[in-house]
Amino acid sequence: MFVLGIETSCDETAVAVYHANRGLIAHTLFSQIATHAEYGGVVPELASRDHIRKLVPLIKTVLAAADLQAKHINGIAYTAGPGLMGSLLVGAATARSLAWAWQIPAIAVHHMEGHLLAPMLEDTPPAFPFVALLISGGHTMLIEVQGIGNYRLLGESLDDAAGEAFDKTAKMLGLDYPGGPKLAELANQGHPRFKFPRPMTDRPGLDFSFSGLKTFTLNALNETGQSPQDKADIAFAFQQAVAETLTIKCRRAIQLTGLKTLVVAGGVSANREIRRQLSAMADSANIKIYFPRPDFCTDNGAMIAYAGGQRLIAGQTQNLEIFARPRWPMEQLPQL
Template identity: 50%
Template sequence: MSAPLRVLGIESSCDETGIALVECAPAGEPQGVPRLLAHALHSQIEMHQAYGGVVPELASRDHIRRVVPLLRETLAASGLGLEAIDVVAYTRGPGLAGALLVGAGMGCALGLALDRPVLGVHHLEGHLLSPFLSADPPEFPFVALLVSGGHTQLMRVDGVGRYELLGETIDDAAGEAFDKTAKMLGLGYPGGPALSRLAEQGDPAAHALPRPLMKTDNLDFSFAGLKTAVWTRMQRLEAEHGQPIAADGMARPRADLAASTQAAIVDVLLNKSLSALRRTGLKRLVVAGGVGANRRLREQLDEACRRRGVRVHYPELHLCTDNGAMIALAGAMRLQSGQAVAERHYAFDVRPRWDLSAL
């Protein structure tokens, strides 16, 4: 049996810098799930909080500062040196152009210096495959609910690189609905997790908010109308109470509106996921991306799928947000399956917009 293949992953698409090292069997040999040897992550949340959102130029500069120390940290944790790296995988897109260029430049420079092949990886494919690093990895085929930042998609997944788009967002994605509602409520950045925490204190039935496209025959998503409805309801509450929604005296109305918003988003995601399972006849669901960490979403999906005899798989909580482990994993699984070939070609480019279904 050949020596295991070790793939280094570099993630720098937005506001997290991630480095990871995974180990897998080479192509042509009995395949198992790649094993995570070590990873390191730096989040820029604290830096961007002062601006209420990600500042692309600051994000790029911070990636430059962090990527080498994180590489050293990852190698130290794995007990391996640079010479142990067989392939360098980096996020090619989608994401912020300047941020992507940092990871792509680092990946190709490292590949050139070590005389190792490199591989550009799709960021969303990393999220899609990230549950394979969990204690309960899925098996193909499955329906995937991908809820990451500006992306909400349902896909049929028959294998690595074998993706059929079933439905996607036509305006605001679920993550954007969380973030934009949080900003309306004065919760700051990052908005989604803050809104979810506040929702725990409120009544999800306090406001009858719309569930856009939930009753349609297609599997597409639209959350722009929900955002408008929340804004209208917030204006009414402020007029009734005579103070802004962010005021201390508005704690209860603010929590109720947060809980009702979260309930509307989760209801749509749940309904569409179950519809996708019915249409495909599959009995396995994978949920990936940052919104996949939402506790209410997990509880509702677990209960609904349990009643239907459907298995649900999630990434580990610490791997729901952007990270290098998912990029290393996606690179390794593409190489294992023969869906990609790493090359000693170091003239890199990035793809800020890149359709996953085009892979």
């Protein structure tokens, strides 16, 4: 079974082809960073318009790279949410239209389920069950995963997600968009001069909160001379605080569930310091840890093709409705 995957949840247009037995066949992505950079963040209307311009040409590009024609595609998977409504509708309408024209099934995919399953695309994928830490610009969640669709939410961010906190802190430091990666680069030049709090680690539970850390960062910035080294030291302290907070919560989740495997995915999982601290914790706790390759940490079509493909292979189908939900709890997903 060849599955065409379409991802248009935010500011990246991505397409991929996945085969049930052969794995990932081809994938491509167009990033809108240059479009949104002058505004310092994603402009939803511009994102939607760019998806309209880029999606069909990218589909043609991927099919050509895979040496396939429309008649070879057996199903289409598309991101239906969460995300920007206008962007989601571009992918959903295109996927549904192609599925109708090609007389094949199409299935709506949860964006965060795609991230959760991205490590399955690697040569040595994790086995169920496991604990998953999903960290992105819009979400920070700990989930107990027994199988595809069998999810138990253990904890989530009560305010800013980790990636959102990175981006907002980067703006405070005067860094260009996209802020998260730029802050990580600046942190490499910093020294352990400040001690920032580790939010909500002094109380039980697995929820997260990063808004207070953002405020603490602003206060530290206002109290210094704001020299380049001051900003680098603050970036270092902020990144250390986020990484250690995530690590503490993951250790608690492992202890709570008794599971011995941790999967870390989402755009922020590409951060090297976060990977380093989580990997060190996993080694000390004698558990296995899995990350997707950097290309599959950010939004991509491969993870959508895989996630949707598993559901299509299991026989799940949907009607001809153009389905898009900007807010979509993972607990509502059906089990395989």
